[in-house]
Amino acid sequence: MADRRDVLRMGVLAAGIVTPAVAATPALAGPRLERDGRDRDRRRARPLVIGHRGASGYRPEHTLASYELAARMGADFIEPDLVSTKDGVLVARHEPEIGGTTDVAARPEFAARRRTVLLDGVPVTGWFTHDFTLAELKTLRAVERLPQVRQRNTLYDGLFTIPTFQEVLDLRARLSKELGRRIGVYPETKHPTYFRDLGLDLETPLARVLRRNDLDHSGAPVFVQSFEAGNLRALRAEHRLRVPLIFLTAAAGNPFNDPRSYADYLTPAGLRELSAFVAGIGPEKNQIIPRRPDGTLGSPTSLVGDAHDAGLALHPYTFRAENQFLPVDFRVTNDPNAYGRAIDEQITFLRAGIDGLFTDQPDIGVLARSLAFAAAEDA
Ligand code: G3P
Ligand code: CA
DSSP states (O other): OOOHHHHHHHHHHHTTOSOGGGTOOHHHHOSOOOSSHHHHHHHSOOOEEEEETTTTTTSOSSSHHHHHHHHHTTOSEEEOEEEEOTTSOEEEOSSSBOTTTBSGGGOGGGGGGOEEEEETTEEEEEOBGGGSOHHHHTTOOBOOSOTTTOGGGGGGTTSOOOOBHHHHHHHHHHHHHHHTSOOEEOOEEOSHHHHHHTTOOSHHHHHHHHHHTTOOSTTSSBOEEESOHHHHHHHHHTSOOOSOEEEEEOSSSOOTTOSSOHHHHTSHHHHHHHTTTOSEEEEBGGGTSOBOTTSSBOOOOSHHHHHHHTTOEEOOBOBOOBGGGSOGGGOOSSOTTSBOSHHHHHHHHHHTTOSEEEESOHHHHHHHHHHHHHHHHHO
16 A cells, blocks of 8 residues: 555656656555665655745745746745635735735724734734735735845835735646646645634635635645644544645744644654654754754754655755855855855755755756756766
C-alpha cells in the first residue's frame, strides 16, 4: 500500500507539477536502481516553488497582481493566507489585522473601527477583517507591507483590491489555461481557533469553495496548510477534505491552545503521529539548517531525514533575496535591503533534500532549482 508521501507525490504528479522522469519514488519504481547519488537525485520529485503571498518581493502581497506575477515567473503554486470577513467570506490577507497592508488607516469612514483584540492571547490594535463586510473591504486598496525594505513596490500602493479566495481560484484557472500548465493553490488558514471563537470558522467555507471549484480530490493541485494541528485534524476528520494537508511549524513555542510544542511534533515519534493526517510539514527554514551564533549558515539538522522517514514532505518558509533575511555569509553588501546570494542559499537548502520552498521571489526559486538539478546531473 502506498504511504502518505507516495499519495502526495501521486497527487502532485497527477496535477502535472512533477516531471514524470523524476517523479517515481522507490515504492512506485519497484526495485531500487540507484548506484549512486545521481540516480537517487533523478528519481526525486522536483521540488516545488511556492509563490509566497504571490510574488510579494515585487508586488504588494496577497493581491491578484502578486499571484499572477508569481505564476508567470514559473511558480508551481500560489499561496493565499486566508481570513474571514464579517459576513463569512474568505479573503486573502496575511493577518486579520489590515492596518499594515491596506489604506484603511487613511479612510475616515472606518476610523471608529480601530480597536484592540486578543489574537491568540496577544493584544493587537488595528482594523480587523472580521469587523468589515466584504463590500466594505472591497472599498480598500492594498499597500506594500514592507515599504522600507521594498520601496519599489510602493509604486503599486492603492492600485489593487483585497481578493476573495474565489477570485484567487478564478485567476488560477485562467492562468493555468493561458500558461498551459496547472498552477497550484496553497491556502493557509490563519488563526483558525480565533475565527471559530468569533463564529466565523474558516474550515466550512474553505471546504465549500474548494468543492465548488472541483478542487477537493487527491489529484487536485492543492495543499492546505495551518500552524494549528487541531485545525488540520478537523479538516480531515470532520470536513473530510481530501487534498494533502501541511502542518506549519515555528522554531519555538506551541500551536495556539495546544499543550504540545512544535518541537514535540518534530520528534521522530511526533512526525509519525502527524503522518496519520498530514502529507508534509512546512518548517521555518532555520529548523532545517540553523544558523551558527555568528549568523552564518550551520549544518543541517536531522529534520529532512526524520520527516522523510515518516513519509512526510518538507516545504520550508520563507526564502527572501534581501540581505537582512539571509545568513550572514550569504550577504553581499551592508545594505540590508539589497539582494544577497539568495540563489546560493536556496541551492544549499535544495541539496539538503527539501521538497519545495516558499519564496517571495519565485523567479529566483525557479532559477535556483534549475541550477541545483543541473549541478546534480553534472556531479
Ligand atoms: O505559510 C508559510 C509561511 O507563510 C508561514 O508564515 O506567517 O508568512 O504565513 P507566514
Ligand atoms: Ca502563509
